[in-house]
Amino acid sequence: MRAMITIQHPGHVHFFRNPIAELEARGHDVYVFARESGVAVRLLEAYDIDHEVLAGESDSLVSLAAVQATYEWRLLRRAHRIDPDVITAIGGVAAAHVASMVRTKSLVFYDTEHATLITTLGYPFADVIATPACYRDDIGPKQVTYPGYHELAYLHPERFDPDSTVLDDVGISPEESFAVVRLSSWDASHDVGHGGFDDPREVVDRLEDAGVRVLLTAEGEPPAALESYQFETSPDRMHDLLAYADVVLSEGATTAAEAAVLGTPAIYVNPLSLGYTTELEEEYGLLFEYNGDGRHARGLERASSVVEEPADTWARRRERLLADRIDVTDYVVRRIETLARARTAGRSTPAADVSH
Incomplete structure (x- = not known):
């Protein structure tokens, strides 16, 4: 399986770092692309995650549009070369847009109901939208839910042991x-x-x-x-x-x-x-x-x-x-693999929910 993961915020690094390691351990090819924001790239480097930075930071909503357009264009070029089975992200505007253009599957994770600009731009193009069960909005047939929170992808005791030093x-x-x-x-x-x-x-x-x-x-x-x-x-x-x-x-x-x-x-x-x-x-x-x-x-x-x-x-x-609540890393990995199998088998919809 070939998976592309897009990173546009420091929190995205935390969310995906364990799934990246799990997917690679299972023999999958994972390609990570980032747009600099806050300390996102510093975190990728700190966790020794191989990645490519496709766009820099923005300093206003106006410049954000230009940076996002650059990011999506460069991501599209990489997707044409890689031919991924899945493109996944949090929020997923770029991931969903690019996946629809290269006819692959997109998997969007999100938990922020009031981020209406992101959901308006991203949700219509996504194949699967995975949200915590407590997410308040009903997105429709694309939505799957799981009993957990984004933070349990990296702070569940199976994944994190605090260091008192x-x-x-x-x-x-x-x-x-x-x-x-x-x-x-x-x-x-x-x-x-x-x-x-x-x-x-x-x-x-x-x-x-x-x-x-x-x-x-x-x-x-x-x-x-x-x-x-x-x-x-x-x-x-x-x-x-x-x-x-x-x-x-x-x-x-x-x-x-x-x-x-x-x-x-x-x-x-x-x-x-x-x-x-x-x-x-x-x-x-x-x-x-x-x-x-x-x-x-x-x-x-x-x-x-x-x-x-x-x-x-x-x-x-x-x-x-x-x-x-569940170890969300396990859920993320299984959801990505399930969607990749659906794509390689030529199916137009993902397999049944894998929450448990």
């Missing part, structure tokens, strides 16, 4: 309580007009008043007054840090969900709710989302109470989550 990297002692605060840049296409915390300085002050040390990570430049709270560690070690934190406060849903599936309570402050953030709160009590009026103040109140809870509270809740 990360604490030395950031100067934290094992006995010290600490919080990770994640600020978003709010420049993604689905973030326009939105925001999270009203005042990051107050977030830091409230946590310190509770006796919790603060480590700050920000997309782009942090507020000047908070530069001293930023920490330095390689991007592939961020999940180690989330696993050992006492609480995570995040404007981004992915970081909040990563913390939650690791058993670290997460405060998610963002005006947009998602199917998986709601489920992580309502079903497992590992994430607390605040998206309405007063979200800043209510989020800080919850953070203050969370750090008073005994650690085994979160461990028990994580155990229940893991009992209910």
Whole structure:
């Protein structure tokens, strides 16, 4: 089997890195193509994933259109040469477009309901759209669902064992309580007009008043007054840090969900709710989302109470989550192989769902 995987965000690297290794171990040929965004290429290099960068970063929605067009054109040329059985991606705009032009199969994974630009451009061209079961939208006959979250493709205990030496990297002692605060840049296409915390300085002050040390990570430049709270560690070690934190406060849903599936309570402050953030709160009590009026103040109140809870509270809740949810890497690999077999057999639709 020949599979093409497209990477356009750091989170895509995490999601696909284990499936890439599994597919290659099974003897398949995997071709990875990237568009630089954030630290995506640095992560590919850190994980020693063979790849080709087809386009650079964009600095506005206008330039994004030009970069995306360049990326798709170059991806199309590679697809003509490779003749893949499957092209897969998260979001999958380029993957779905190119697959339709070379008459191969496209497999799109997605979990973000409010990213309507991406879904409008990508979904009509995709052959199969795989979403978590908690995804709120009904996409129709192309949709297949699975009992898991994107984050369980790389943070399931079968795939990830946190390394405590990360604490030395950031100067934290094992006995010290600490919080990770994640600020978003709010420049993604689905973030326009939105925001999270009203005042990051107050977030830091409230946590310190509770006796919790603060480590700050920000997309782009942090507020000047908070530069001293930023920490330095390689991007592939961020999940180690989330696993050992006492609480995570995040404007981004992915970081909040990563913390939650690791058993670290997460405060998610963002005006947009998602199917998986709601489920992580309502079903497992590992994430607390605040998206309405007063979200800043209510989020800080919850953070203050969370750090008073005994650690085994979160461990028990994580155990229940893991009992209910699957190792998503296994699902991704089986779904890719199933779709490739459908293509090579000349079938026009994929085989039955392989969730279990």
